[in-house]
Amino acid sequence: MEELRDEEKKQILRRIISSEGRERLARVKLVKPELVSQIEDYLIKLYLSGKIKKMLSEEEVIKLLEALSSR
Structure with a gap:
């Protein structure tokens, strides 16, 4: 993911994560920035x-966070 610029990453994330999901990731990023970077990549x-194929809801983002943080 290094080859994508930060702005390109943000644009893609805006297309695939609901605003509530992005807010959730922003809050988690304050505590676990490496986890959120891993999920975004x-x-x-x-x-x-x-x-x-569709935008991810906040609930789907929460499930991803739970799955990856339990590893």
Whole structure:
């Protein structure tokens, strides 16, 4: 994901995560920035490979956070 500029990443994330989901990630980023970066990179990779077809809700973002933070 290093090859994408920050602005490009933000644009992609705005397309695939609801505003509530982005707010949730922003709050978590204050405490666990590395976890949020990992999730953002994962979601961008899925989007670029065509595996994300719809916008993710806050609930879906929460499930991702729970799944990745329990590892």
